[in-house]
Amino acid sequence: MNIVVVGSGYVGLVSGTCFSEMGNKVSCVDIDHKKIEKLNNGIVPIFEPGLEPMVLKNIKNGNLFFTANLAETIAHADVVFIAVGTPMGSDGSADLKYVLAVAKSIGQTIRKQLVVVDKSTVPIGTADKVKETIQKELDTRKATIDFHVVSNPEFLKEGAAIADFMKPDRVVIGSDSAYAINKMKELYSPFCMSHDRFIAMDIRSAEMTKYAANAMLATKISFMNEIANICEKVGADANQVRIGIGSDARIGYDFIYPGAGYGGSCFPKDVKALKKIAEENGYNAQLITSVENVNDAQKLVIAQKVVKRFGENLTGKTFGVWGLAFKPGTDDMREAPAIYIVKELVKRGAKVKAYDPKATLEAQHCYLKGVENIEYVTSKYEVLKDASALILLTEWKEFRSPDFEEIKNQLKKPIIFDGRNQYNAFNLEEKGFEYYQIGKN
Ligand SMILES: NC(=O)c1ccc[n+]([C@@H]2O[C@H](COP(=O)([O-])OP(=O)(O)OC[C@H]3O[C@@H](n4cnc5c(N)ncnc54)[C@H](O)[C@@H]3O)[C@@H](O)[C@H]2O)c1
Helix, strand or coil, X not given: CEEEEECCCHHHHHHHHHHHHCCCEEEEECCCHHHHHHHHCCCCCCCCCCHHHHXXXXXXXXXXXXXXXXXXXXXXXXXEEECCCCCECCCCCECCHHHHHHHHHHHHHCCCCEEEEECCXXXXXXXXXHHHHHHHHHHHHCCCCCEEEEECCCCCCCCCHHHHHHCCXXXXXXXXXXXXXXXXXXXXXXXXXXXXXXEEECHHHHHHHHHHHHHHHHHHHHHHHHHHHHHHHHCCCHHHHHHHHHCCCCCCCCCCCCCCCCCCCCHHHHHHHHHHHXXXXXXXXXXXXXXXXXXXXXXXXXXXXXXHHHCCCCCCCEEEEECCCCCCCCCCCCCCHHHHHHHHHHHCCCEEEEECCCCHHHHHHHHCCCCCCEEECCCHHHHHCCCCEEEECCCCHHHCCCCHHHHHHHCCCCEEEECCCCCHHHCCCCCCCEEEECCEC
């Protein structure tokens, strides 16, 4: 099949590459000319495990192309995916300007019957807007061409995106067109070899499914963080409570780790957008609002623990930070708790020495750009020298079982603030550490 994927970011690049891996001819399009130039030179601009070799292989075997010219790709396409960003607008709603700009370009350039697939996370009713936008351009051109708009929300997780895409839990397709549903079944069947993972539904339900999924996951996180905060007040241990409740199959162990709050490109903006969607439709989404409020507060809990231990004024103190990315396995720092925690410490006069296996450049050039008193180092133990404490913020594997003797020797005093509750099992108090974690006093 000839596929075009518009938007070559985390979702577009992974989807396009995985479709090409199955033998389709895929053109990945982006308006960012520098990104396209890099990709054409075999440079993958994001870190995602397993992505680079798959990109290089499929460029080499002629299945994967990169271009900034949408028009030339649309002429031969059977299916075009819209995978551009839907960032948070100033009022909290999802900003559709990129999606509708792509729809307009498709309307201007479409030559033959086409399935247009919305893969970006978009508010309910967006498929109708995409349809209207394309039709308007066709009317202007006085052209009659069949096209079918489909909602196919993406559920991949950064850090495990290739595995998620190659073996999805489900493929949700929202469409009212039998032609489009059959095309999508054809396209996705190689990804669903062991059993059928295809769930067809109406378009609005498919659009809503993505928001509901992310809101549910964010709810689990905020719920557990709230329980952790109560645990601290009443002298319970949130980690033990987690194990206690996770054993109930109706609750399960996934996504109930107390921590420094959720971040990333999806949960924060999608929770906010869902709240806005409800509001626009005359419904006050109280639970979703609380999920967001709990998370906003949670991002500062570790900084508050530091202040409680070292005082309001942190001038003259240095803190070593392990982890900047919003989660392990990615260089993505969008809405990472580290942004808020580092800024809070620096605002109080502290110096921060930070190490992340992949996200340092993102921090330096974007998310912590211009923030003074941060030094970035290239190995984890380097952050410790002369530091008053170690603060763990991202649960990268290389932080899981560190050399605690080395940490003790390097720090001024053996103090660890664990924003991810990684070291519960290590009896750090017995090893002579002051150990602060989420959900236990
Ligand atoms: N990142 C994730 O883990 C994830 C998971 C599931 C769903 N989503 C959703 O998928 C969508 C894309 O997310 P992302 O993280 O890949 O975004 P991203 O910011 O990494 O990539 C978006 C890309 O679209 C390009 N773009 C913008 N306008 C364009 C246009 N008119 N033509 C061509 N390219 C254009 C940008 O230059 C950028 O490269 C969002 O709606 C997001 O909510 C993201």
